[in-house]
Amino acid sequence: MREANLEIIKRLKAFLVQVKEDPSLRHHFTPPEAFTKNRKLPLERMVYLIISLLKRSLSIELEDFFQSYYPEHSCASKAALSKQRQKLDYSFFTLWNSVLVKSFYECYQQDVKRWNGFRLMAIDGSTAYLINKPDLITHFGVQSNQSTSIAMGQIMELHDILNDLTVCSAIYPIDISEQQVAYQWIPYLEPDTLTIYDRGYPSFSALYLHLEQEQPLHFVMRCRTNFNKEVIAFMSSVNTSQAVTFKATDIAIQELKKHGYRLTKASTIVVRLIKVKLADGSTETLITSLLDENEYPESIFSDLYFKRWGIETSYAIRKNNQQMEVFSGYKVNTVLQDFYAGIFVGNLQNILSKPAQSSVTKKTRGRKYHYKINKNVALGLLKRHLIRIFIEIDPEQIIIELESLFERYTEPIRPSRSYPREVKGKRAKGKYQTLTNYKRAI
Structure with missing residues (x-):
């Protein structure tokens, strides 16, 4: 795994060098005249600063950055950072993360975890609190209640569950529907994936879009018990697994027309319904394309x-360990830089932790509980060494050092452990709260 990680780092560094030196590629992320002069914050340093996850005062972050990695230079100012970073489009980090994800699957090969031959994916959405600044409100929109309005973004994520890798993530204006984003993502899923959805996503359109690709895409979706008449009949029956036929609805016919499909009310799909018992004793229904019982x-x-x-x-x-909603600026491009850089760093930390996790699993095999790397601590440790990985010609010793540090901080995995949800009231005054479930490591 270490050799695979070194190859992944090599590819990431090569991509950054290519962007820096190839004007035809660089112009996709920067204006033609940007980063051409010899300044304190050239392109690569700007990238390194942003992936450092700037959560503290920018003056402190800049001081630490220059003292640690470029002591021969005087520290750049906050104003210089703010000006220079606007010359770098956030899309650089989305593409860099794509290089990272693609490199992981290519370099790990047989070590990629699968379920019955499938890469196990999940798609789901969340929201992010933003900052009430005019640019952000205009771009992302607001959510309002009786007393206030706050800028918010809609997040969507495609996550490789078994390999703990965010394959794709994006932040949209808050009024964008999670279901509509999922519809757009379905054609880009790989044939060797099995995608799991919560009960907000099933519809005839979603099922059809999976099944009518050139190679059918497999799925498991939790649905409401009154989803349609076929599901209602199934839930009333003694059957616990049954193949059923769904007919296209008027809404589905109109929706799928937007995606280039011409359906009629006679159009059908065949899926399988399965009853499952949840931990609280209730019964839920799953819809799946895995028909073979x-x-x-x-x-x-x-x-x-x-x-x-x-x-x-x-x-x-x-949201908690990475402090995703703590942004280092107020511009749309700045927020998007922070968001996508966070995805990149999170993925890199998960990948670099894999050799240490493998070692921990072997060492604790005979104990009462399995153990895992403490991700919060690992993230803080990575932040200390992250830039060295990219500026050193041969980062192998740094990788070894990180693996040793990751192994030192572990926590037990306690199966079926749960706690009642405790609603914590927000204090009326004071910016910071002491929480019991984690301490910040970055």
């Missing part, structure tokens, strides 16, 4: 659907 017995689906929780954990880490 011998290859995919109903007994496997409760555990399979529960794996979707990995995407909820991903959001929790980004």
Whole structure:
């Protein structure tokens, strides 16, 4: 795994060098005249600063950055940082993350975890509190209640659950529908993926878009017990697994017309319904394209659907540990830079932790609990060493050092552990609160 990680770092560095040196590629991310003069914040330093996850005072972040990595230069000012970063379009970080994800699958090969041959994906949405500034309100919109309005963004994520990798994530204006984004993403899913959805996503259109690709895309979706008459009949029956035929609805016919499909009321699809018992004893319905009851017995689906929780954990880490909603500026491009840089760093931390996690798993095999790397601590440790990985010619020793540090900080995995949800009231005054479930590491 270490060799794979070194190759991934090599590819990331090569991409940054290519963007820096190839004007035909650089112009996609910067104006033609940008980053051409010898300044304190050339392109690569600007990139390094942004992936440093700037959560503290910018003056402190800049001082630490220059003292740690460029002590021969005097520190750049906050104004210089703010001016220079607007010359770098946020899309650089989306593409850099694509290079990282693609490199992971290519370099890890047999070490990529799968479920019955599938890469197990989950799609889900969340929201992000932004800053009430005119540019952000105009771009993202606001959510309002009786007393206030606040700028918010709609987040969508495609997460590889077993490999803990954010394959794709994006932030949209708050009035964008999660379902509409999911419809747009479906054609870009890979044929070897099995995608899990919560109950807000099923519709005839969503099912049809999966099944009518050149190669059908497999899925598992939780649906409402009154989703349609076929589901209602199934829930009233003694059957626990059944193949059924859904007919196109008027709404689906109009929706799929937008995607280039011509359907009539006679158009149908065949799916499988499965009843699963939840932890609270209630029964829910899953819709799946996995029709073969011998290859995919109903007994496997409760555990399979529960794996979707990995995407909820991903959001929790980004919002709490990464402090996703703490932005380092007030411009739309700045917010988007911070957002996509956070995805990149989160993915990189997960990948670089894999050799250490493998070692921890072997060392703790005989204990009562399995153990995992403490991600919050790992993120803080990575921040200390992240830039060195990219500026050193040979980063192998840094990678080894990080692996050793990751192994030192672990926590037990306690199956079926849960706590009652405790609603914490917001204080009327004071910017910071002491929370019991985590301490900030960046």
